[in-house]
Amino acid sequence: MRMHNPPHPGEIIKSLCLEPAGLTVTEAAEGLGVSRKTLSAILNGRSGISPEMAIRLSIAFNTSAESWLSQQVQYDLWHAEQGRKALKVIKLAA
Amino acid sequence: MRMHNPPHPGEIIKSLCLEPAGLTVTEAAEGLGVSRKTLSAILNGRSGISPEMAIRLSIAFNTSAESWLSQQVQYDLWHAEQGRKALKVIKLAA
DNA sequence: GTAATCTGTAACGCCTCGGGTTACGATCGC
DNA sequence: GCGATCGTAACCCGAGGCGTTACAGATTAC
Numbered sequence: 498m499r500m501h502n503p504p505h506p507g508e509i510i511k512s513l514c515l516e517p518a519g520l521t522v523t524e525a526a527e528g529l530g531v532s533r534k535t536l537s538a539i540l541n542g543r544s545g546i547s548p549e550m551a552i553r554l555s556i557a558f559n560t561s562a563e564s565w566l567s568q569q570v571q572y573d574l575w576h577a578e579q580g581r582k583a584l585k586v587i588k589l590a591a
Numbered sequence: 592m593r594m595h596n597p598p599h600p601g602e603i604i605k606s607l608c609l610e611p612a613g614l615t616v617t618e619a620a621e622g623l624g625v626s627r628k629t630l631s632a633i634l635n636g637r638s639g640i641s642p643e644m645a646i647r648l649s650i651a652f653n654t655s656a657e658s659w660l661s662q663q664v665q666y667d668l669w670h671a672e673q674g675r676k677a678l679k680v681i682k683l684a685a
Numbered sequence: 686g687t688a689a690t691c692t693g694t695a696a697c698g699c700c701t702c703g704g705g706t707t708a709c710g711a712t713c714g715c
Numbered sequence: 716g717c718g719a720t721c722g723t724a725a726c727c728c729g730a731g732g733c734g735t736t737a738c739a740g741a742t743t744a745c
Contacts, residue, residue: 518684523720528681535704537722547703548664548671549678556680562672566664570642574656577642584643586650587622590612617691629733631693641732 503575505542506568514558515540529553545569597669599636600662608652609634623647639663 515525526536530553538544546554546569548562555562609619620630624647632638640648640663642656649656 514684520683521720522722525683528683530679530681532705533721534706534723538703541722543723544703548667549674550703551668552671552675553678553680556675556678557683559682559684562668563664566668567661570657570660570664573642574645574660577646578656580643581646581650584647584650585624586647587624588653589614589619589622589651590608590653615691616693626734627692628694628735632732635693637694638732644732 503568503571505539505572506546506565507540507542507544509568510554510565511540514554514560525557529557545573597662597665599633599666600640600659601634601636601638603662604648604659605634608648608654612652619651623651639667 514520515522520528522537522540523533526533529536529550531550535544539546539550546565548566551562551565551569554560554565608614609616614622616631616634617627620627623630623644625644629638633640633644640659642660645656645659645663648654648659
């Protein structure tokens with residue numbers, strides 16, 4: 498279990514994709530083929546990156562869809578781990 | 592993009608966790624703290640592995656929650672890639 | 686043959702969440 | 716002042732995870 502709260506993938510998108518290219522949220526949303534609201538929600542950590550969105554990012558910015566989803570998994574998993582103690586699970590194998 | 596359809600993580604759970612331990616679906620579901628229906632749906636590829644379920648698996652079988660979610664990502668991504676051509680996305684950066 | 690167990694799954698309800706549209710207030714540059 | 720940008724609230728929709736109940740089929744035990 499990691500110690501630090503991993504950043505939303507949205508922050509990485511903003512700093513590694515939008516800013517270097519000088520793109521506004523509106524422009525990027527149009528290019529990705531989604532609404533401005535959808536992209537805004539991701540950039541501000543209010544939505545996760547769906548498999549489809551990962552593919553859109555991979556096309557638009559020539560990146561790896563897998564890497565975006567991996568970051569999303571790290572983020573989701575860290576938050577799910579916070580509720581680990583509340584789960585009633587019995588050890589079934591060593 | 593991978594060539595072959597990756598197996599549902601459920602198949603791996605069955606062959607690597609349940610069968611070696613001689614567990615029935617009913618027993619495993621009780622140990623994991625979920626309904627038999629929920630586990631059955633996963634084993635038969637009708638449901639994905641949620642972050643919470645990944646943690647349950649990691650506790651019960653002393654495995655890595657991350658590995659289960661990674662497999663799920665591979666599976667989801669492969670299926671999402673099948674609809675890649677339908678996405679209207681503009682290249683925004685090289 | 687009969688009863689118990691295990692399993693998949695349909696039918697329902699509940700809640701979360703991604704995504705779209707519309708619309709508003711705030712901010713910044715000209 | 717005016718236009719562009721942005722975050723976000725208020726809606727609607729559909730998908731998906733999970734629970735309970737209930738049924739049918741298969742397997743096993745007696």
